[in-house]
Amino acid sequence: MLDPQVEARSWDEQLALDDEAYRAQIAYLLVRSAFYREKLALHSAGDAGGLADLARLPMTEKPELKATATEDNPVGAHLCVDRSDIVRIYSTSGTTGTPSYIPLTARDLDDWVTGSARSYAASGISKGQRIVSTYNAGPFVAGAALASFDRIGLCHIPVGTGNTERLVGAIELLRPEAAVLTPSYAGHLLEWTASRGLDLQGSSVERVLVAGEPGGGEPALRTRLEEGWGARVTEAMGIGDIGVSLWGECEEQDGMHLGARGFVFPELIDPATGESISMEDGASGELVLTHLRHQAAPLLRFRTRDHVNVRTSPCACGRTGPRVRCVGRTDDMLIVRGVNVFPSAVRDVVGAFAPRVSGHIRVRPAAAGVKQAPPLPVAVELAEGVAADPDLAETIRERIRAVLVVSTRVELVPWGSLARSEYKGELVERG
Numbered sequence: 246m247l248d249p250q251v252e253a254r255s256w257d258e259q260l261a262l263d264d265e266a267y268r269a270q271i272a273y274l275l276v277r278s279a280f281y282r283e284k285l286a287l288h289s290a291g292d293a294g295g296l297a298d299l300a301r302l303p304m305t306e307k308p309e310l311k312a313t314a315t316e317d318n319p320v321g322a323h324l325c326v327d328r329s330d331i332v333r334i335y336s337t338s339g340t341t342g343t344p345s346y347i348p349l350t351a352r353d354l355d356d357w358v359t360g361s362a363r364s365y366a367a368s369g370i371s372k373g374q375r376i377v378s379t380y381n382a383g384p385f386v387a388g389a390a391l392a393s394f395d396r397i398g399l400c401h402i403p404v405g406t407g408n409t410e411r412l413v414g415a416i417e418l419l420r421p422e423a424a425v426l427t428p429s430y431a432g433h434l435l436e437w438t439a440s441r442g443l444d445l446q447g448s449s450v451e452r453v454l455v456a457g458e459p460g461g462g463e464p465a466l467r468t469r470l471e472e473g474w475g476a477r478v479t480e481a482m483g484i485g486d487i488g489v490s491l492w493g494e495c496e497e498q499d500g501m502h503l504g505a506r507g508f509v510f511p512e513l514i515d516p517a518t519g520e521s522i523s524m525e526d527g528a529s530g531e532l533v534l535t536h537l538r539h540q541a542a543p544l545l546r547f548r549t550r551d552h553v554n555v556r557t558s559p560c561a562c563g564r565t566g567p568r569v570r571c572v573g574r575t576d577d578m579l580i581v582r583g584v585n586v587f588p589s590a591v592r593d594v595v596g597a598f599a600p601r602v603s604g605h606i607r608v609r610p611a612a613a614g615v616k617q618a619p620p621l622p623v624a625v626e627l628a629e630g631v632a633a634d635p636d637l638a639e640t641i642r643e644r645i646r647a648v649l650v651v652s653t654r655v656e657l658v659p660w661g662s663l664a665r666s667e668y669k670g671e672l673v674e675r676g
């Protein structure tokens with residue numbers, strides 16, 4: 246552990262410290278944040294109460310922040326500091342129009358790097374080891390994650406995205422102990438090297454750290470990556486507006502610990518109703534995050550749209566507090582005759598049919614929107630050299646029905662027909 250006195254602190258003690266920090270954060274927001282002054286108009290700092298009362302406050306959604314951006318204040322009305330206090334401005338990739346800007350003060354940035362360093366160090370990678378990274382940090386918050394490698398004391402070998410030959414060359418020649426990449430790219434590399442007769446399994450890489458999208462925790466995908474790379478796979482997760490790599494998985498591989506503890510407070514909600522769900526062992530819901538000591542543009546009850554499962558049983562690594570496993574984006578969730586279906590869960594069920602299938606799938610909803618009538622169309626890609634077989638399609642269909650309680654129409658498609666990604670992959674394809 247990088248900070249044993251913090252990471253192994255009893256969770257009750259952490260909550261008491263968080264409550265104190267939160268009360269100060271609310272008071273700060275009511276003075277400094279035009280956005281929250283308006284949103285919390287009925288509350289004074291005293292009224293808002295502590296963390297135990299957090300669920301009574303309204304949630305924050307990304308579009309409402311963006312709607313307050315103006316030419317004079319392109320960040321938005323949640324900006325709380327003077328221009329001269331800002332040391333970094335990241336932006337999100339944003340699917341349409343201008344990006345969202347994420348300003349940080351020097352302390353905010355330091356908190357981000359501290360939390361990210363704890364999250365990545367949880368994987369077991371340690372000072373003096375080499376890590377090859379594949380993120381094009383550019384304008385995006387991933388840049389702060391890369392700084393956390395310096396904090397851990399690693400030798401960082403940045404290679405960037407979109408140059409697989411350079412990456413494989415760096416692994417062969419510089420012999421890093423770890424590689425950090427998206428799960429989609431980690432899978433793509435297995436196919437890329439196999440098709441060229443190269444052997445990743447025998448490479449120097451002992452740890453594959455995946456982040457940037459859900460999937461690294463799905464059992465079938467993880468098994469494929471661990472076998473192919475001959476390495477242990479752990480995942481990390483953050484959300485641009487709140488912080489980079491907030492969560493990181495330890496060597497027990499049973500969900501991600503909150504590396505950003507003390508900086509960020511996690512809650513769960515039912516994405517359909519917005520109702521609060523208790524963070525108990527086995528609970529499932531959308532993650533909602535609140536800054537506890539943020540300065541530049543702090544957010545309260547921010548909806549991440551990440552859907553997670555929670556574990557609270559003690560972890561053998563000694564880190565305390567709830568752990569999460571991301572099962573997908575709330576936005577990817579489909580409801581088929583009243584049953585919630587995550588495409589990642591479909592991929593996990595299908596992935597167990599390896600080596601007959603490649604592990605790549607696409608869910609192709611017939612209707613617009615979330616609600617779908619059964620059967621749900623799913624394209625399942627066959628492994629290289631495997632011919633389509635109606636019995637296999639039927640067996641997969643039955644297994645999905647048994648595990649996920651959803652009726653599908655499985656179409657087997659030839660190897661290589663579903664697009665691969667060197668960054669983030671898509672599991673849903675809308676016509």
Ligand SMILES: [Zn+2]
Nearest residue numbers: 495497560562
């Ligand atoms: Zn652990």
